[in-house]
Amino acid sequence: MSRLPITKTPKVYVGGAFIRSESARVFPLADAAGHFFANVPQCTRKDLRNAVEAAAKAGPGWARRTAYNRGQILYRLGEMLEARREELIGTLVHFGAKKSAAAKDVDVSTDRLIYYAGWADKYEQVLGNVNPVASPHFNFTVTEPMGVIGVLAPNTPPLLGLVSLIAPAIVSGNTVVALASEKFPYPAILLGEMLATSDLPGGVVNLLTGFRQELVPTFATHTHLRAIVGVANAEERRQLKLGAAESIKRTHLQKAEDAIDWFAATAQSLYAIRDTLEFKTTWHPIGA
Amino acid sequence: MSVNFPHAALARLFDEVGPVDCVGIEERVAKYTTRSIKKASKLWGLKMAVSMVDLTTLEGKDTPGKIASLCQKALRPHDDPVVPQVAAVCVYPSMVRHAKKHVADSRVKVASVATAFPSGQAPLKTRLGEVRAAVADGADEIDMVINRGAFLAGEFAKMQDEIAAVVRACGDATLKVILEVSELETYDNIRAASFLAMRVIREGDFIKTSTGKTTLNATLGNNQVMLEAIRDFYLDTGTAVAMKPAGGIRTAKQALQFLIAVKETLGDAWLTNERYRFGASSLLNDLLRQIEKERTGAYQAPYYFSEAAESY
Numbered sequence: 001m002s003r004l005p006i007t008k009t010p011k012v013y014v015g016g017a018f019i020r021s022e023s024a025r026v027f028p029l030a031d032a033a034g035h036f037f038a039n040v041p042q043c044t045r046k047d048l049r050n051a052v053e054a055a056a057k058a059g060p061g062w063a064r065r066t067a068y069n070r071g072q073i074l075y076r077l078g079e080m081l082e083a084r085r086e087e088l089i090g091t092l093v094h095f096g097a098k099k100s101a102a103a104k105d106v107d108v109s110t111d112r113l114i115y116y117a118g119w120a121d122k123y124e125q126v127l128g129n130v131n132p133v134a135s136p137h138f139n140f141t142v143t144e145p146m147g148v149i150g151v152l153a154p155n156t157p158p159l160l161g162l163v164s165l166i167a168p169a170i171v172s173g174n175t176v177v178a179l180a181s182e183k184f185p186y187p188a189i190l191l192g193e194m195l196a197t198s199d200l201p202g203g204v205v206n207l208l209t210g211f212r213q214e215l216v217p218t219f220a221t222h223t224h225l226r227a228i229v230g231v232a233n234a235e236e237r238r239q240l241k242l243g244a245a246e247s248i249k250r251t252h253l254q255k256a257e258d259a260i261d262w263f264a265a266t267a268q269s270l271y272a273i274r275d276t277l278e279f280k281t282t283w284h285p286i287g288a
Numbered sequence: 289m290s291v292n293f294p295h296a297a298l299a300r301l302f303d304e305v306g307p308v309d310c311v312g313i314e315e316r317v318a319k320y321t322t323r324s325i326k327k328a329s330k331l332w333g334l335k336m337a338v339s340m341v342d343l344t345t346l347e348g349k350d351t352p353g354k355i356a357s358l359c360q361k362a363l364r365p366h367d368d369p370v371v372p373q374v375a376a377v378c379v380y381p382s383m384v385r386h387a388k389k390h391v392a393d394s395r396v397k398v399a400s401v402a403t404a405f406p407s408g409q410a411p412l413k414t415r416l417g418e419v420r421a422a423v424a425d426g427a428d429e430i431d432m433v434i435n436r437g438a439f440l441a442g443e444f445a446k447m448q449d450e451i452a453a454v455v456r457a458c459g460d461a462t463l464k465v466i467l468e469v470s471e472l473e474t475y476d477n478i479r480a481a482s483f484l485a486m487r488v489i490r491e492g493d494f495i496k497t498s499t500g501k502t503t504l505n506a507t508l509g510n511n512q513v514m515l516e517a518i519r520d521f522y523l524d525t526g527t528a529v530a531m532k533p534a535g536g537i538r539t540a541k542q543a544l545q546f547l548i549a550v551k552e553t554l555g556d557a558w559l560t561n562e563r564y565r566f567g568a569s570s571l572l573n574d575l576l577r578q579i580e581k582e583r584t585g586a587y588q589a590p591y592y593f594s595e596a597a598e599s600y
Contacts, residue, residue: 049587056590224589247586 010185012041012209013192015054016202021210022046029186032096040185043210045218048177051206052224055148055175058203063145063173070171071120077198078113081106088159088190095158095184108263109163115268116167123172123273131281138284143277145173146250150219152212152230154254158184160262162191162207165230168272170204177206177225179216185209216240223247227276231256250275294442298480301444305483306520308475308513317508320548330544331582334575335372337543338365340561342399342532344378344569346500352386355379359390361594366576368583374572375561376429380405381422388426399429399464403454406468406499408433412450419457429462430454431567433499434485436471444484452488464494464532464565467514470504475513482517486529492562496532500567505535511546515553522554531558534567540578543571 010029011018020026023046026039041047062070081088085106092102124143131139149169154161158181169176180188192207208215216236219228220243227250228240237253244251252275254260261267325333343362345354355377362374376397377387387398400422404410419430432454438447455463465485469478485495495514497506511533518529531550537543543566550558558564577588 045587052587218587221584221586223586223592243586 008038010038010040010189010209011192012043012047012189012207013195014047014051014203014206014208015057016196018192018196022050027211031094037094037186040189040209043179043208043215045215047208047210048215048218048222051177051208052148052222054203055177055206056224058201059145059147059173059175062170062175062201062204065173067121067124070173071117073199074113074117074120074167074171077194077200078110078117080194080198081110081113084190084194085110088187091186091190092158092184095186104263105157105160109160112160112163112268113167116171116273119168119270119273120171123270126270127274127277127279133283136286138286139281140284141279141281143172143274144280146226146276146278147174148225149174149176149276150222150225150228150230151176151178152216152219152228152232152236152253153178153181153188154231154256154260154262155181155183157262159187159191161231162188164262164267164272166205168268169229169276170200172273172277174226174276175204175206177208179212179219179230180207180209182210182212212236217243220244221247223249225249227252229275230254231260233257252276294440297442297444298477301480301484302476305480305517308479308516310475313475313509313512317512317549320508320545320552323545323548325544325548327582331579333544333547334540334579334582335370336559337540337547337566338572338575338579339372339375340565341374341572341575342376342378342534342565342567343374343572344500344534344567346378346380346401346405350380350383352383355383355386356390357595359387359396361572362396363391363394365572366579366593368579371576371579375565378431378567381418381425381427384422384425384427392426397428397462398426399431400425400427401431401433401499402427403432405431405433405466406501408435409437412453415450416453416457419454423457423459423461427461429464430458431464431466431496433466433468434481436468439472439477439481439484447481448484448488451485455489455493462493463489464496465489466496466499466534468499468502469497469506469510470502475510478510478513479517482514483521486517486521486527489529491527492530494530494532494565496534496567498533498535500535502535506533506537506546506567508545508549512549512553515549518558519554528557528563530563530565532565532567537566537568538570538574540571540574543575 021041021043023044025042027042029037029040031037088106089102129141133139151165188207220240229252231254233256362377365371376399378399379387381400384400402418402422403415435447467481472478573593576593580588
């Protein structure tokens, strides 16, 4: 007996739930051969606002976890990617990647999660400090997560670009609202499904799909986002910097027109973790 | 007689005041959440909602200092002068005199819960004493709880006599009668209790949904039942009773939906803080956030606003 096709409705992962856009808008996604694949949520600035609320709610609990526990959970996320490796590769191929390139995208993404998982209980030792001062004080510099971070993923590589930006932000206790690749949003939908099964508390990572033109201005002006990291073109960078100046947030933007090698060893770094940390220096008198 | 047969007494009362169509009410209020209120009308609604807030703190840990902060917030919710003052501060009786000091020269009223709030389980004499003490300390408004036990036992006369006694104890102070809807359980009971209360209070007195101290508080559904009771009572008698939903209204969006319910059920005459209030603490900050969003176009972080009462 022939079966009816079971088609999937892609939904975005926000606040630990799989949701449609509040606007009910979608945009059609075609595979490499140009055939209709699915309708993907076309998220609005209200979805972004709701995602920020979800991220803000999840923030304190996530930051209170021990560094060790955050590392374990990132590692677990790596395990989830590894377990669904074939599915991810198949999806990337379906949207036009060569088999070998797709495998590399998935494998490096997984390795990148493991890399940052390892840093979870180590970055503080490197970035924090006991400072020498000319008075009878201990002088400490310690790091703190910033809060809610906006992530603007590049168009390619669809999975690795997103993972490379999210992982260093959340490892220190930040929470993230990320806009997935506009051209290849489907891997982000799958990543959401893996996040949901990785022990990561709901709301720590919120993934939106939609049009950059509609959403970047709100990323820029939303005062609850403490930093924006990601890739942006010249016009977007201008908007983001203006908005960031108004709302006093940090920006760490790479240029979309530059050729960024996401696979290189230099694409993962302690300094990516530092980008979403604040430093606090404390003076403490030395007792008699 | 009715003491032994509360169901019979309730059934007679339902016949008298008319039943509630539960499904109809739910359908009706579901529609309120689909109204699109934007730009100028949204800003108007937000400001209206601010002016209707009874800024509330009802905690065992309230101190005169916390009441002082609450009053400052009530007098000047935000540095933007377009934001109006709230309607009242709502406190425990022992805090009335502290609150009065701060708001005496303003239009902000002092409301006090009384009558052994929230349970009401104290002798009538004690409850009336509490009301008189609060009024003597300067309370402009008294929020009382009804005797739910008497209502559910079918002792309606007892319940009404107690409300009437509190009305007398209030003197010039406005009375708000808390039905505590979560303990009345059905829409029919809420409507019936609303009528019993309205028959003994004065024009301008309030009926109020809940204490905020139980699990279920104000919802669009029970708000609607009470608004329709007020409407029917007004059409019958010409006496305009005011309404106060309390508890569980935390967001500006919810507040606007409640205002839509008021506008579409009772009309513009009730869109004033003389006739409609929100009993709330965290709602005020969300209203301010949305007003600021309308002004600047940018979504606001909650920490840009002075501490909300819920953190007290």
